[in-house]
Amino acid sequence: MTETPATQNSRSYDIVIVGGGMVGISLALLLAEQQHPWKILLLEAQAYQQSDHSEHRPSFDARSTALSWSSRKIFEAAGLWPALQSQASHIKKIHVSDRGHIGLTRIDAQEAGVEALGYVVENRWIGSVLLEKLAATSVEVLAPARVATIKPLKKGVRLILEDSEQILESSLVVIADGANSKTAQKMGIHSNQQPYGQQGIIANIALDKPHDGVAYERFTDQGPMAMLPLPDYQGRPRCALVWTEPAEKAEQLMTASDEEFLQCLQERFGYRLGMLQQVGERHAYPxxxxxxxxxxxxxxxxxxxxxxxxxxxxxxxxxLSLRDVAVLADVLGSARSSGGDFAALETLESYQQQQLADQQNTLLFSDNLPKLFSQSSSAIALGRNSGLLMMDLIPGLRSRFARFGMGMATREAGHG
Ligand SMILES: Cc1cc2nc3c(=O)[nH]c(=O)nc-3n(C[C@H](O)[C@H](O)[C@H](O)COP(=O)(O)OP(=O)(O)OC[C@H]3O[C@@H](n4cnc5c(N)ncnc54)[C@H](O)[C@@H]3O)c2cc1C
Known part of the structure; x- marks a missing residue:
């Protein structure tokens, strides 16, 4: 990772990546691994301070991420897996239940024929692993830096940064600056937003007994909640909570004392993980x-x-985004090594085409799941209960569901 001298007025790159969150950095790392060296600049709006864990950062905040099998394979190929795995908790079983209804299913890694159904890693750890690796590459990083203007040229794209005289020109610009991207808007690319009317509250929860690698997905009429197994901290078992509630209720939970919060959580989640002991830093996401x-x-x-x-x-x-990253890096690398124009529309469309089915299936799955379980009509409740029961009775169905969650089904269907 090299710093660009701020005095130079104009610089040109093969690829400028706008947004250095988990996705932007992952792309930079996968490209930096390729044989043919790229001239890459990564622009990030916030300063990187690896040691400052208190700062609220969009990608590397107090959240944890359940990495799928497909993500493991991609990180393995990039040489990042050993470091990530050293602080990962293996999901050995997933326990799905519907509060107040009989449906319940368990998905087992052994039954699905895999070592784990996923790996839970804290985002801060993912951040420090990715940043450490980035520092060992030739990728240039400008942080903090924000794009003031972005304009297409006959060949390439020109960017001017805020509070800077620098003019950047790049054959390809990758916009990875998060949801409702300001940079995309500057190019006339807008976003369609369908609010769920819910907030996702995240926090780490200390337990009084081991979680045994079980991830709990609990559907309630107010919204789903997940308790994901984390590695122990100072000898104490922990879980990462993701709790979705309607916005008003979520606000109450965010302002409640730790004791009140734990009491509500215990009441909502039940006692499958014993008495919940302590709650860490809470954050809420619309x-x-x-x-x-x-x-x-x-x-x-x-x-x-x-x-x-x-x-x-x-x-x-x-x-899903990491699978996009892996395919995009492949497509760009192949176009370049075969002497083609890696930034040509046909090249980039071929990336999009390859990822289309994966994106559509994953979007549909993620969108339908909370909607299905938030319906209180008895017919729907019956349907989802029999769905969960069927999954429990038909091992093949369960393992197909598990394979989808692991990011395997879509890859198999899509591109092997
Ligand atoms: C509660 C919760 C739990 C989740 N759990 C999981 C999970 O278990 N598994 C999973 O796969 N996914 C999970 N996700 C989704 C996952 O967090 C996102 O997919 C991921 O963070 C997307 O990363 P990103 O880099 O695209 O965007 P972001 O994380 O938003 O990063 C964007 C980056 O761009 C920077 N930026 C913004 N504007 C500019 C600008 N103008 N110029 C330059 N830089 C800019 C920001 O500072 C930031 O660093 C979860 C999400 C939530 C909300």
Missing amino acids: LSLTTSTEQVRRNLVVLGNAAHSLHPVAGQGFN
Whole structure:
């Protein structure tokens, strides 16, 4: 990772990535791994301070991410998996239940024939692993830096940064600056937003007994909640909570004392993990399904949350984006090594085409799951209960569901 001298007025790159969250950095790392060296600049709005864990950062905040099997394979190929795995908790079983109804199912890693159904890693750890690796590459990083103007040229794209004289020109710009991307808007690419009217509250919860690698997905009429197994901290078992509630209730929970919060959580979640002991830092995220109106143009790609931001219930947002990243890096690398124009519309469309089915299936799955379980009509409740029961009775169905969650089904269907 090299710092660009602020005095130079004009610089040109093969690829400028706008947004250095989990997705932007992952793309930079996968490209930096390729044989043919790229001239890459990564622009991030906030300063990177690896040691400052108190700062609220969009990608590397107090959340945890359930990484799927497909993400593991991608990180493995990039040489990042050993470091990530050292602080990962293996999901050995997923326990799905519907509060107040009989339906319940368990998905087992052994039954699905895999070592784990997923791996839960704290975002701060993912951040420090990615940043450490980035520092060992030739990718230039400008942080903090924001794009003031972005304009298409005959060949490439020109960017001017806020509070800077610098003019940047790049053959390809990848916009990965998060949901409702300001940079995409500057290019006339807008987003469709369908709010769920819910907030997702996240916090780490200390337990009085081991979680045994079980992830709990609990559907309630107010919204789904997940308790994901985390590695122990100072000898104490912990889970990562993702709790979705209507906005008003979520606000009450955010302002409640720790004791009140734990009491509400215990009442809502039950006692499958014993007595809940302590709650860590809480954050709330407004939830919506947000998709950009376009993902590729000549010399331009919209990626990550800027392209599609999903309900977190199925833990698919980053995993899907990482599959996008892997395919995009492959497509760019192949175009370049075969002497083609890596920023040409046909090249970028071929990336989008390859990821289309995966994106559509994952969006549909993530969107339907919370909706299905938030319906209180008895017919729907009966349907979902029999669905859960059927999954429990038909092992093949359960393992197909598990394979989808692991990001395997879509890859198999899509591109092997
Ligand atoms: C509660 C919750 C739980 C989740 N759990 C999971 C899970 O278990 N598994 C999973 O796969 N996914 C999960 N997700 C989804 C996952 O967090 C997102 O998919 C992921 O963070 C997207 O990363 P990103 O880099 O695209 O966007 P972001 O994380 O939003 O990063 C965007 C970056 O761009 C920077 N930026 C913004 N504007 C500019 C600008 N103008 N110029 C330059 N830089 C800019 C920001 O500072 C930021 O660093 C969860 C999401 C939520 C809300």
